[in-house]
Amino acid sequence: EDQVTQSPEALRLQEGESSSLNCSYTVSGLRGLFWYRQDPGKGPEFLFTLYSAGEEKEKERLKATLTKKESFLHITAPKPEDSATYLCAVQAPGGGNKLTFGTGTQLKVEL
């Protein structure tokens, strides 16, 4: 069974204080690893897809990396508007490419 574990559960940063979120996974044949951002009371917003170990993607202050066992979401010089829950999910072949999610990391960036 596919499993995704995210750490830490919650993270509080000062504005400008860079950090990383971790996503460890076990899956039978990774088709893709997804990162989403979720604001309170809203649906997940797509950020990145990573397909193979060594791949990196960047968007503004966010950078996602992938190894064979885990993915990291690096946040450089965060701002208060980066506060959200960040969800990691894996996609395996078959089953309509459905996603298996972790429980998320709740990030709060303070002034």
Add this chain to the structure above:
Amino acid sequence: DTGVSQDPRHKITKRGQNVTFRCDPISEHNRLYWYRQTLGQGPEFLTYFQNEAQLEKSRLLSDRFSAERPKGSFSTLEIQRTEQGDSAMYLCASSPTGSLGNTIYFGEGSWLTVV
């Protein structure tokens, strides 16, 4: 360019009543998914459609739950005889297939509170 649309956004119902949620996917997407999310948890897969065919259902989807996607366009998720444990956010998502990629895009969700 419209995203995945869900209606209603919020629903409060009494235990034992039936509720129905509607989802309109991104127009060119032929895969449609339903997920459920409770507080502090990630979304959990319920079921998915390819065009009008329902191809997989999770064990989470009890007999009180039914989903349809007539004509492969919008979808409905009905919960019969609601229970307090059904209180959650119900998320609809859609994705293309083949060369268009496999990214899954979510709607804003439909919150259900059973009192």
